[in-house]
Amino acid sequence: MKEKLDELKKQGAKIYSFSKLGTFNNCQYEYYKSYINKEKGIENVYTLMGSQLHDGIEAIYSNEKTIDNLRDDYSNKLVELDLLGVKFPNEKIGDSWKADIGHFLNNFNKIDKKMLLEKLIVFEIDDGIWMQGYIDSISPSDHGKPFVNIIDWKTSSKFSGKKLQEAGRQLLMYKYGLEKTTNHKVDKIMWFMLKYVYVCHKLKNGKTKQKMCNRGKWVKEIKKSLEKDLHNLGIEEFELELLLDKAIEENKLTYLPTEIQSKYWLEDCVVEYKATEDNLNELKDYVLKTINEIESKNKKNEDEWEPVEIDKYNSFYCSVLCGHRKTCKFYKQYLEENADGFDKKDKKDEFDIFG
Known part of the structure; x- marks a missing residue:
């Protein structure tokens, strides 16, 4: 080739x-x-x-x-x-x-x-x-x-x-x-x-349910399911909140009851x-x-x-991903025309990319 x-x-x-x-x-x-x-x-x-x-x-x-x-x-x-x-x-x-x-x-x-x-x-x-x-x-x-x-x-x-x-x-x-x-x-x-x-667990009918989650916060993203599991085990509300907070902070199920730990896999x-x-x-x-x-x-x-029509929805590409973001005359014009719409910090951050 x-x-x-x-x-x-x-x-x-x-x-x-x-x-x-x-x-x-x-x-x-x-x-x-x-x-x-x-x-x-x-x-x-x-x-x-x-x-x-x-x-x-x-x-x-x-x-x-x-x-x-x-x-x-x-x-x-x-x-x-x-x-x-x-x-x-x-x-x-x-x-x-x-x-x-x-x-x-x-x-x-x-x-x-x-x-x-x-x-x-x-x-x-x-x-x-x-x-x-x-x-x-x-x-x-x-x-x-x-x-x-x-x-x-x-x-x-x-x-x-x-x-x-x-x-x-x-x-x-x-x-x-x-x-x-x-x-x-x-x-x-x-x-x-x-x-x-994929956060997985078995349903009552034997099928596997998958939920696509961000790796860095997968425990947080299944919080509602975990709350239900803890309630079903009879965990008191105060203890339940402590357990969930710790699990979310660590992004692990280690601190939860073994019944819940064994229910889920990645x-x-x-x-x-x-x-x-x-x-x-x-x-x-x-x-x-x-x-x-x-x-x-x-x-x-x-x-x-x-050029692409620049607005607040696609300006992220222009400000972060485009290889010509420091020299593009159209993006620089966009920043100048919308300078009043940025707060001071955002305005400074945007213009800083031009050195």
Whole structure:
């Protein structure tokens, strides 16, 4: 695949990645600065820590590192970024993210299957239009050869609504590309959501109920169920509150009665995305439509590349995630026009990103 990619580049072929298309649909001006002007943007804490965790997980599955190595690397990277001034949007958000990932690392369960890691795929999606991407992991399916499963490690928040479809397209692209370039048939496409865990317990009918919770506060998120369990055991209200407060503070059930401790268990949060025929057709339409729009733009005329419409709902992306947040004239204009709407602290924090 690497040789194929190099050859295509020599030929001047049109080669796109899923992230490249996503950038264009998110903000054409960001695409222009990144891919037309070739301006190197700045990283953010989420992408840097996400890459570090991806690399560490890959190293564990390739038997190059242990989980202890990964924990140490993770802690050192956080310290390094803090010293460099690469921070989370605020302390509360940072503490929550670190609590979720910390729980994942402290409760790491290695999947007991052989895995092909960081698989490069290069495939032609239409005449003269090529896509490339790296699949995090490919593992054997329970259905046997030639079936495989695709797993993508995610450190982001869970997907819903429009975000679910956008993220699902990437998994669909991996499936389409792998089946087009190999003899494999993809059984399941899945995300391994590092920040989340399934809290499980048995129902009276014998079925298992799962609740998707943030790892760093999973006990708090099942508080109502725990209250009911404690009431059923006849625990007095005062003692009940003390027990729950301690369990939530420690994010463990250790201090609760053994009947409750044995009722619940945790499972890693692996979420499947259904690869329907409609979804696959929508993916191809999305790719071709986006590429046609990109190719129709005048690469020498900056004004043709429209910025995302910035408002209070999406300004987080512009202020934290965009690689050109310190130089974007549109975001700077947004801050200046809305300066009166920020309180003094927020205003200072927003303008500080421009140094």
